[in-house]
Amino acid sequence: MHAVTRLRLSSGLTRLYDAAIAGLAAAATCWILVLMGLICADVVGLKLFASPIYGVIELTEKSIVPVVFLQLAYAARTGRITRIDFLYAPIARVSPTSARLLDVLFAGTGLAILGILSSFLLTDFRHALESGAYFGTMTIFSAPIWPFTLATLIGAAALAVEFLRQLGVAAMAAVSPDLRRQTAPRELIVFALALAAFGLAVTALIGADLDPVTLGVLSIVFLFAFLMSGMPVPIVLSLVGLGAIWLVRDNPAVAFRTLKVAATGTIDKFDFGVVPLFVLMGLLTNVADIGRDAYKVAAWWTRRLLGGLGVATVVANAIFAAVTGISIASAAIFSRVAVPQMTAHGYSARFAAGTVAGSSILGMLIPPSLLLIIFAFVTDSSVGRLFVAAAIPGILLAGLFCITIVLLARFIPGWVGDATSNDDLEPETFASSMRLLFPIAVLVSVVLGGIYLGWFTPTQAGAVGAFAALVLALVRRKLTWRNFKEILTETGQISVSVLFLIIGASVFSRALVMTSLPMDLVRGATEMELGFWAIVTLFVGIVIVMGMFLDSTSIIVITVPLVQPLITSLGGGIIGPDVVIWFGILTIVAVEMGLLTPPFGIAAFVVKAALGNQVSLGDVYLGALPYLAAMLVLIGLLIAFPALVTVVL
Structure with missing residues (x-):
C-alpha cells in the first residue's frame, strides 16, 4: 500500500x-x-x-x-x-x-x-x-x-x-x-x-x-571531445569557456562573472528579437499553405521541361524560402506535397525525396534566413547587408539545382525514374497563378522590400511579416486554436535552442580572446605566408566535414569567431571592405551542406520522418548527392567571382 x-x-x-x-x-x-x-x-x-x-x-x-x-x-x-x-x-x-x-x-x-x-x-x-x-x-x-x-x-x-x-x-x-x-x-x-x-x-x-595560446588550443580539443560525447552544446561551450578563463586569469571569480555577463548581456539587444519573430512568421506561413500554392503553380508552368516536377519542387522551395528562413519547415512541407505528386508521375522515390531534401536548404540561403541572422550576431555584421548579399547566390543556387535536374533527366534518366506526362495536373492560367502567388508576393514585399528600402529594421520587418502571416492564415481559415498553440510552442523552442547556443558561444568566444589564440593564428598565417585562398579552402573543407556531425548553428558559433580575424586580416585587400559579408555567404553554403550529409543530415531525417516507409534514409542521402555537387559548384563560383556577393552592396 x-x-x-x-x-x-x-x-x-x-x-x-x-x-x-x-x-x-x-x-x-x-x-x-x-x-x-x-x-x-x-x-x-x-x-x-x-x-x-x-x-x-x-x-x-x-x-x-x-x-x-x-x-x-x-x-x-x-x-x-x-x-x-x-x-x-x-x-x-x-x-x-x-x-x-x-x-x-x-x-x-x-x-x-x-x-x-x-x-x-x-x-x-x-x-x-x-x-x-x-x-x-x-x-x-x-x-x-x-x-x-x-x-x-x-x-x-x-x-x-x-x-x-x-x-x-x-x-x-x-x-x-x-x-x-x-x-x-x-x-x-x-x-x-x-x-x-x-x-x-x-x-x-x-x-x-x-x-595562454596553449590553453586556447587545449580548449578547442576539450570542446570537441565533450561535443562528441553527447553533452548539450551550450553547456559544453560554457564549461570549456569557464575553464579556459579560470586558467588564463588564474581566478575563478573572473570566469563566473564572465558567465553572468554573457548570459544577460549577449542577447539583450533589439536585433536579437528578429530570431523569434522570423521563426513565428515562417511557421505561420507553413500553416497558411503558401508552400502548397507555390508548388501547384510551379508544377503547371514547368510541366513541359525534362524533370519538370523536380524543377517545380526547386522553384516552389525558392519561393517559399523568400518568406521563411527555416530549411526544416521546407523539408517537412514539400515531403508531403511534392513527393506524392512526383512518385505518382513515375519519378523514383529516391530522386523525389533527394530533390525535396536538397532544395530545402534554399531556405537558409535565400533571405530572410535564420542562419544569416546568426552569422550576423556572431560577427557583429549587418543583417540587412547579409540579406542583400545573399539574393544573387540564392537565386544562382536555385538555378544550379534546376540545371542539375534537367541534366540528370537528359543523360541519366534512370536516376530520375520513368517520368510520365504531366498533362493531368490541374491547369493554371496566368491570372489564377497570380492569385495563388499574391499572398507570397505581399509577404516578400513587406519583409524584404521593407528591409532593402530602409523602412524597417530586420526586427521590425520580422514583426510586421509575422503579423501579416497571422492575418493571412486567419483569412484562409487555416489557423485553429490547436495549431496556433503548437506554433507558439514551436516558435519558443526553436528560438531558445538558437539563442541559448549564442549565449554559450559568447562565453567560449570571450575565452578565446583572452587566450589570444585568434590573434596568434593571424600572426602565424602571415609569417608562414599562407595564402588567403588556401585558408578559405581549408576552412570550407573543415566546415563540410563538421557538418557530418554537428548542426548548422553550432558550427557557426564554434568556428566563425576563431577564423573571422584571419579572413578579415588577410582578405580585406583581396575581396574588399565587404570581406566579412562575402565570408558569411560562403560559410552558410558550406554549413548547409551538412544538412544533406550523413550521419547527422537533419534535412534527410526530416524527409524520412515525413515519408515513413516510402523511402529509406540511405535513399534520401543518395538522392541528395547531385545537389551537394551543385553546392560545391556554387562555392567554387563564389571563390572565383566574389563580385557575385559584393556587387549589390
Missing part, C-alpha cells in the same frame, strides 16, 4: 512539475506575441503618424533574456537543447551503464553551471529591487528592472532544477538492478579509467604553468 501511495505521489509531483515548466514556457511564448503586436504598432505609429510608441525598443531588449530563460527548463525536459549523439548513441547501445553515468556527468555539469549563474542572478535581482533601478527615460517611458531580472532568475533556477531531476533519474537508472545485471565489469572499469584520465588531465592543467 505504501509503495502504491509513493508511486501516486511521485506521479502527481511529476505532472505538477511538468505543468509548471510548461507554464513558464507558455508565458514566454505569449510574450513574444505581445512584442510582435507592440513592434507593429510602433512601426505604424512612426511611419503613418510620425508618432512612435515610446519604450518598445527598450522593452523588447529587456524581454529577450527572460523570454529565453523561462523556456529553457521545458526545452531541456523535451530534449530540445542541442546535443550531438555521434559517440553517445553507440556507447548507449554497447554499454547502457556507461551511457547513464555520462548522463550523470552531463546533468551534474549543467546543474553546477546553472547553480552558479542563479546565485549571480539572485544578487542582481536583490540589487535591482532594493535600488529601484529602472530602464528607459523618466517622463517619457520608464519601467523597473527587477521583474525582468526575477523572470530570468526563475528561468535559470528552473533549468537548474531540471538538471537536478535529470541527475537523479540517471543516477537511479545507473544503479537499478536491471541495468546492473546487463553490465559487465569491464564496462565499469573502462568508464572509471576514462574518468580518472580526464581528472588527471584537468589536474595537470590546473597545476601546469601553460601559456
Whole structure:
C-alpha cells in the first residue's frame, strides 16, 4: 500500500512539475506575441503618424533574456537543447551503464553551471529591487528592472532544477538492478579509467604553468571531445569557456562573472528579437499553405521541361524560402506535397525525396534566413547587408539545382525514374497563378522590400511579416486554436535552442580572446605566408566535414569567431571592405551542406520522418548527392567571382 501511495505521489509531483515548466514556457511564448503586436504598432505609429510608441525598443531588449530563460527548463525536459549523439548513441547501445553515468556527468555539469549563474542572478535581482533601478527615460517611458531580472532568475533556477531531476533519474537508472545485471565489469572499469584520465588531465592543467595560446588550443580539443560525447552544446561551450578563463586569469571569480555577463548581456539587444519573430512568421506561413500554392503553380508552368516536377519542387522551395528562413519547415512541407505528386508521375522515390531534401536548404540561403541572422550576431555584421548579399547566390543556387535536374533527366534518366506526362495536373492560367502567388508576393514585399528600402529594421520587418502571416492564415481559415498553440510552442523552442547556443558561444568566444589564440593564428598565417585562398579552402573543407556531425548553428558559433580575424586580416585587400559579408555567404553554403550529409543530415531525417516507409534514409542521402555537387559548384563560383556577393552592396 505504501509503495502504491509513493508511486501516486511521485506521479502527481511529476505532472505538477511538468505543468509548471510548461507554464513558464507558455508565458514566454505569449510574450513574444505581445512584442510582435507592440513592434507593429510602433512601426505604424512612426511611419503613418510620425508618432512612435515610446519604450518598445527598450522593452523588447529587456524581454529577450527572460523570454529565453523561462523556456529553457521545458526545452531541456523535451530534449530540445542541442546535443550531438555521434559517440553517445553507440556507447548507449554497447554499454547502457556507461551511457547513464555520462548522463550523470552531463546533468551534474549543467546543474553546477546553472547553480552558479542563479546565485549571480539572485544578487542582481536583490540589487535591482532594493535600488529601484529602472530602464528607459523618466517622463517619457520608464519601467523597473527587477521583474525582468526575477523572470530570468526563475528561468535559470528552473533549468537548474531540471538538471537536478535529470541527475537523479540517471543516477537511479545507473544503479537499478536491471541495468546492473546487463553490465559487465569491464564496462565499469573502462568508464572509471576514462574518468580518472580526464581528472588527471584537468589536474595537470590546473597545476601546469601553460601559456595562454596553449590553453586556447587545449580548449578547442576539450570542446570537441565533450561535443562528441553527447553533452548539450551550450553547456559544453560554457564549461570549456569557464575553464579556459579560470586558467588564463588564474581566478575563478573572473570566469563566473564572465558567465553572468554573457548570459544577460549577449542577447539583450533589439536585433536579437528578429530570431523569434522570423521563426513565428515562417511557421505561420507553413500553416497558411503558401508552400502548397507555390508548388501547384510551379508544377503547371514547368510541366513541359525534362524533370519538370523536380524543377517545380526547386522553384516552389525558392519561393517559399523568400518568406521563411527555416530549411526544416521546407523539408517537412514539400515531403508531403511534392513527393506524392512526383512518385505518382513515375519519378523514383529516391530522386523525389533527394530533390525535396536538397532544395530545402534554399531556405537558409535565400533571405530572410535564420542562419544569416546568426552569422550576423556572431560577427557583429549587418543583417540587412547579409540579406542583400545573399539574393544573387540564392537565386544562382536555385538555378544550379534546376540545371542539375534537367541534366540528370537528359543523360541519366534512370536516376530520375520513368517520368510520365504531366498533362493531368490541374491547369493554371496566368491570372489564377497570380492569385495563388499574391499572398507570397505581399509577404516578400513587406519583409524584404521593407528591409532593402530602409523602412524597417530586420526586427521590425520580422514583426510586421509575422503579423501579416497571422492575418493571412486567419483569412484562409487555416489557423485553429490547436495549431496556433503548437506554433507558439514551436516558435519558443526553436528560438531558445538558437539563442541559448549564442549565449554559450559568447562565453567560449570571450575565452578565446583572452587566450589570444585568434590573434596568434593571424600572426602565424602571415609569417608562414599562407595564402588567403588556401585558408578559405581549408576552412570550407573543415566546415563540410563538421557538418557530418554537428548542426548548422553550432558550427557557426564554434568556428566563425576563431577564423573571422584571419579572413578579415588577410582578405580585406583581396575581396574588399565587404570581406566579412562575402565570408558569411560562403560559410552558410558550406554549413548547409551538412544538412544533406550523413550521419547527422537533419534535412534527410526530416524527409524520412515525413515519408515513413516510402523511402529509406540511405535513399534520401543518395538522392541528395547531385545537389551537394551543385553546392560545391556554387562555392567554387563564389571563390572565383566574389563580385557575385559584393556587387549589390
